[in-house]
Amino acid sequence: MNFLVTGGAGFIGSHVCERLLHDGHSVWALDELNDFYDPQLKRANIRAIQALAKPFEFFQGDLCDAAAVNGLFGSVKFDQVIHLAARAGVRPSLAQPALYQRVNVEGTVNLLEAARQHGVKKVTLASSSSVYGVNAKMPFSESDPIFTPVSPYAASKLACEALGHTYHYVYQMDVAMVRFFTVYGPRQRPDLAIHKFTRLIEDGQPIPVFGDGSTARDHTHVNDIVAGVMACTQREFGYEIFNLGESQTVKLSALIALIENALGKKAIIDRQPLQPGDVPVTFADISKAQKFLGYNPQVKVEKGIPLFVDWFRKNRQ
Secondary structure (H helix, E strand, C coil): CEEEEECCCCHHHHHHHHHHHHCCCEEEEEECCCCCCCHHHHHHHHHHHHCCCCCEEEEECCCCCHHHHHHHHHHCCCCEEEECCCCCCHHHHHHCHHHHHHHHHHHHHHHHHHHHHCCCCEEEEEEEHHHHCCCCCCCECCCCCCCCCCCHHHHHHHHHHHHHHHHHHHHCCEEEEEEECCEECCCCCCCCHHHHHHHHHHCCCEEEEECCCCCEECCEEHHHHHHHHHHHHCCCCCEEEEEECCCCCEEHHHHHHHHHHHHCCCCEEEEECCCCCCCCECCECCHHHHHHHCCCCCCCHHHHHHHHHHHHHHHCC
């Protein structure tokens, strides 16, 4: 099949492209290569995919350019779309809320409209655990009410979920929404905690720790995320939302200890106050994904952190 992967040069997107190619599909990747983090890292991801010598094409473009998006759909007959492109991150969204709404919401509208106009009936859309906000019920279930986002990023992802349902309801598009829970692994963005902490501890620099270390996240290895995304492409759902997490919470203090152990170095802690938009815990109920997708995460964080540190040391520029 012919797949379009938006955000295909990024962390998760590059892994998805590789998996699709490995499974025998043809892949077109669309990515803006913006400077949210070093574009050279994204270009390196693209080179790694191109080195596989599989049917792969890369297009640099902006999802907010509706004409360009529509032109891409007009030039290639796509069977499915995997929409991963977005402005990411809770804290940066507080500084640029309008940008996050434009890219994430308007960009998603442009993508869905192009898919509709060109007869693409199946789309997998990336959402985020951030849509749950400060959720008192744990673990987080897809049936929980999600009308209390606490950051512009979360609000933009909530809007994308609503748009996905709209295009299913009005145009009978098959839409799978996947809520990612704190993804890590090779190629992780350098601004994210595991990558940042690893780099700073390795260099003997202080790491910024927001709060007392009791906040907790459901850290999910990118291999497991990719497996869940692939399962979404292989079935029809109408419209469904799936949590993709490890279903295991790890306190920030315990995460730092795992990184310290893998590096063989102690962290220098720079204690800072909790940040607006942060939530105290994320914890995925994955029973729905297990039932409908056969989702079965394999990489526990105790294994995944040493694997990440090994990748970091081998690939550091």
